[in-house]
Amino acid sequence: MVSTQKGQVRVITGNAAAAYGAMLCRPDVATSYPITPMSEVAEQLSTFRAEGLVDTEMVEVEGENSAMNVVAAATLAGGRAFTATSSWGLVFMYDAVQHASGFRAPVVMAIANRETPGILAVSGGQQDIISTRDTGWIQIIVEDCQEILDSVIMAFRLAEDYDIQLPVMVNYDGFYLSYMAMPVEVPEREDVDRFLAPLKQQPERTKLVPGKPLGCGTHGIEVGFVELRYKHCMAMQRALEKVDEIDRSFGEFFGRSYGGQIEEYRTDDADIILVTSGGATGTARVVVDAKREQGIKVGLVKLRLFRPFPRQRLSEVLKGRKAIGVIDRSVGFGWNCGPMFMEIRALTPEIGIIPMLSYIDGLANLDITILHIERVVDEVYAASQGKPYQEVTWIPLEE
Amino acid sequence: MVEKTKKSRVFDYFQEKEEVYAGGVAWCAGCPLELTLRFVPKVLGKDIVIVGCPCCSAPVLYGQNLGTWHRLSYYSTLMTGVASSATGLARYYKKIGQDATIVCYTGDGCAADVGFQPLSGAAERNEKIIYICYDNEGYMNTGVQRSSTTPIHAATTTTPIGKESRGKPTVPKNLPVIMAMHESAYVATATLSHLEDFAKKLLKAKEKKNEGFVYLHVFCPCPVGWRIASDSSIQVCRMAVRTNYFPLWEAEYGKFRLTHETPNPRPVQELTGLIGKFAHLKEDQIEDLQRMVDERYALIKKLCEDNK
16 A cells, blocks of 8 residues: 655635645636635635746636636647636636537636526525536536545546546535635645646647647537537546546545545445435435434435436446435426436436435525434435335425 | 838738638638738738637638638637637746737627627736737628627618618727727727738737737728628728728827828718618718717827827
């Protein structure tokens, strides 16, 4: 066993963790435009720059749309680029978000998740992840401040991998993780350099060089368009295994790993499984432990990767269980169920017909409490025993 | 780096044997957009990156699938992302110490309307890029709809002539002046009828982009959309200058200077008479246009005087 690299422990917020993660990767260009609750990422990066800790070109853009265009272009010219946003900011860069993925621009973007337009909600929720689900980005959802920092570093190694070359979003709960200070081990920059070094051994990405007769972008016509779409889809599929591989490598290097696509907790002998994502997972672990003591064989799966969807690994862990409960922090319009629930439901041919229960909770900064999750476990357990159940429950409306 | 050449007259630029465009490009006959886009690399040199967006220049600049009509390096983006993408390229090349001339090339719909925010942002940040707007006074590529630079009373497909409509009801956005008010490194107007003036401004643009943001506003008649003869576009350019409809000036850090004086300007009717989109104008509407031309020219004169 190789001894792992130690860093310095600092008590920092989730936003600061995202900024530290980016800074450690020495981006060539970074942009951001302030929005609650991620503005601190921009401030922190600007502070690093002001203190000379990085030589990143910081662009203080006039809007999020420009933030995304700046970083996409910088990566396609051959650089490393980082930005951060949230909610309406993500929505405002929607065209550029799709431009970046369609052009295979390996941008890394941190997102402090927040409710999206419709009703003004300056509060947490994962609807912004859902609104960009089909944009062709890799989407990672993390649980705590340490995982934010580590995942930003891993995201660069994933995005810029020669076989992937796709933009990556690192999602964390706005207001909860964005503002919560936790002890975070900040790796040494040289160690991060070494962790990212394998990228340098790969073939060089195609890049735009002034004066060279090379274009970036084209009118995709007929089969030409289909071919690019197909290649994009295949890169997404390759990312599944790559996420696991990079996570393992990170674990060997820094002594921390997160399960890659999904993280399992006490699933080995579990009859029922609870599926969560993001910060609520920590609460769910506590509940799982308590319910285990009561004799309920419940296990927990944290969905870390939302796009590409960890179909195979989820099927493997969910197969043979008696019932599943999925907690979503967003809504699925037109389905009246949680979007993550809907996707897990699509695994039915692989895992068999069993009770699946959708729970919508934690919208607009409402807490997903221990009591809420206890209730979920109890209801999923009852369903596993053949009791009648309600398929979709909006927990805050039933309290 | 400004080209250190003996080229002194504009015709010298056309002696360059190597042509970066293929024959038979997909632009309309007589379109000054094409002539402008052919002229720009002749003066600026070929080590440029052209940043474009969906517009009349896109079919040729973008190519289709793996095919292309030119040998320039270019970056295609959306109308909302031209100045910002150029910023990303320029900043990265700066970071790695690569000499680069980033040239944005868009129509007025991008520059004055949907892409205005990033354009204004890049100008305010004084990004080291050159932004060329070819102003054909409307959305010509999508079928001649009005933009915010469409002149008052002009007919377009969205400001048609009918019982309740006599063309565009409002005056055009004075984009070159707005850009000059950003007080960035260099802003100028140019058009193909005054090629010597245009070439000088391009050379100056290449020099000034080392200091900061450069904006060139190029008057660019659209033979199809304006309903003019395809062999008359340069004539229309010349008349736009002679009537003071499109005065030629430059501004360094907001300091204005006329680069071409018209001692006895012609009435605007001599310009509108050449253009089909003004064919319906009545006398009072021509007076409106004349008033606008006079007021805007007086503004430029005043700005130049204030600079003395």
